[in-house]
Amino acid sequence: MKKLRSQLAVAGVCCILGFMLAYQFRIINLQETEVNSQVDSTQITAEVAQLNKQKDDLNNQINELQDKIKQYQDSAANKSDVNKQIVNDYNNLNLISGNTDVEGQGIIITITPKNNMFSPDITNASNVITDQDLIDLVNELRFGGAEAISINDIRILADTGIKTSGGVTNIFLGTKDRISPYEKITIKAIGNKDDLNSAMVFPGVLDVIPSSNYEVDAPQKSSKILIYKTNTVTNFQYAKTVNN
Amino acid sequence: MIAFLGLFIGIIIGVLWNVPIPNQFTPYMSVAIFACLDSVFGAMRATLAKQFRVDVFISGFFGNAFLAVGLVYLGDKLGTPIYLAAVIVFGSRIFNNFAIIRRMLLDRPKSQQ
Numbered sequence: 001m002k003k004l005r006s007q008l009a010v011a012g013v014c015c016i017l018g019f020m021l022a023y024q025f026r027i028i029n030l031q032e033t034e035v036n037s038q039v040d041s042t043q044i045t046a047e048v049a050q051l052n053k054q055k056d057d058l059n060n061q062i063n064e065l066q067d068k069i070k071q072y073q074d075s076a077a078n079k080s081d082v083n084k085q086i087v088n089d090y091n092n093l094n095l096i097s098g099n100t101d102v103e104g105q106g107i108i109i110t111i112t113p114k115n116n117m118f119s120p121d122i123t124n125a126s127n128v129i130t131d132q133d134l135i136d137l138v139n140e141l142r143f144g145g146a147e148a149i150s151i152n153d154i155r156i157l158a159d160t161g162i163k164t165s166g167g168v169t170n171i172f173l174g175t176k177d178r179i180s181p182y183e184k185i186t187i188k189a190i191g192n193k194d195d196l197n198s199a200m201v202f203p204g205v206l207d208v209i210p211s212s213n214y215e216v217d218a219p220q221k222s223s224k225i226l227i228y229k230t231n232t233v234t235n236f237q238y239a240k241t242v243n244n
Numbered sequence: 245m246i247a248f249l250g251l252f253i254g255i256i257i258g259v260l261w262n263v264p265i266p267n268q269f270t271p272y273m274s275v276a277i278f279a280c281l282d283s284v285f286g287a288m289r290a291t292l293a294k295q296f297r298v299d300v301f302i303s304g305f306f307g308n309a310f311l312a313v314g315l316v317y318l319g320d321k322l323g324t325p326i327y328l329a330a331v332i333v334f335g336s337r338i339f340n341n342f343a344i345i346r347r348m349l350l351d352r353p354k355s356q357q
Contacts, residue, residue: 006298010287011250013305017280018254024273026259031270 059231066099095147098157098230102148106190107197107219109137109206113182114213129181131164131171133208137187137200138162144199146189148227152179153186155230174232193221272313275327279308282334285341292348308334 077087094100111129138156141149149156154177156162163172170178179185189196200206200219209216265273283305290296312330319326 007246009298009302011246013280013302014247014250014284015254015257017277017284017305018251018256019258020254020273020277020280022255022258023263023265024270024277027265027270027273 096158097234098148098155101226101229102190103224103226104147104190105193105221105223106146106148106188106225107193107200107221108225109187109189109200109219110217111185111187111209112215112217113184114215127210127213128168129171129185129209129214130168131162134162134171134185134187136208137205140199140202140205141187141189141191141196144189144191144196146191146196148190150188150227151185153188153228154179155228157230157232157234159234160232176232188225188227190225190227193223197221271327272316275312275316275330276309278331278334278338279312280305282337282341283308285338285345289341289345289348292345 073087073090076083091100095102134151138149138151151173154173156173160174161172164170164181165172165178168181171181172178197219206216283301286304287296287301290301312327312334315330316327
């Protein structure tokens with residue numbers, strides 16, 4: 001009798017052990033399938049490379065199509081004065097919307113992160129360039145009469161939002177492009193170079209850049225600056241023209 | 245024999261019955277399983293040596309499991325992987341017990357001759 005009871009107790013304990021084993025196996029299997037359903041990093045890297053290639057291809061296509069448009073424009077403009085006028089307007093609009101590379105006189109501002117060992121905490125927002133600083137600079141440049149602005153060769157247009165993201169690790173320029181506040185930042189602006197220069201060297205303007213961590217060179221005047229066209233497409237989804 | 249029946253029933257329950265145990269307990273479960281396996285191997289060895297006692301087995305089974313889980317919890321709170329200690333100790337004990345069981349089983353036919 002006593003032996004039977006002890007055997008039953010052992011059976012009960014083994015039952016618990018079996019339950020735990022089976023349960024654990026099932027949970028681990030479940031977790032593994034979850035992990036497998038997530039794409040692993042190598043796959044993502046391959047995908048990024050592929051998408052980058054696609055982007056380049058599409059950019060090439062854009063350039064080809066724009067060349068074609070240009071040809072059509074030229075052939076149309078040759079025909080009559082009205083067409084010439086239209087082409088002129090069109091070119092102006094392209095300048096405003098940043099659809100063409102532009103060049104002209106202007107200034108270049110270079111901001112280089114200092115590399116000293118004793119620099120204050122560079123992850124602290126007050127020591128790092130943020131969206132606000134860039135917005136201030138762009139605003140000053142516009143006020144100084146800048147006609148085209150780019151930051152690290154990314155065109156800043158009327159509808160380009162500037163926003164810090166990921167703590168202070170990225171600054172988005174528009175929704176697709178981003179720059180790092182820990183790398184060299186080059187701001188180019190085309191306009192009257194003397195006006196722009198005086199707008200920039202005005203006391204307090206360039207002081208928005210945290211001087212503890214960044215070296216800000218004096219604005220460099222140049223008679224020929226090239227600013228690339230934007231890579232974004234502006235589609236007005238909501239704003240419609242009012243017909244009176 | 246009854247023990248294996250119990251184990252079998254337990255496995256079936258574990259596969260079929262979907263008990264909602266939160267996911268964060270899975271590390272505790274795995275260490276507890278290790279502790280229980282250790283107890284079972286110890287019991288097998290004791291049975292072969294004819295020293296098996298139910299109270300020792302059951303108290304060891306639950307005691308080891310709870311102590312291991314407690315250690316894992318403590319390690320989690322202190323930020324030290326104490327569960328490694330539990331895993332290593334139970335692992336070495338399982339191998340030890342298995343070695344002794346092996347010897348006993350191999351020696352048994354000889355002693356009967």
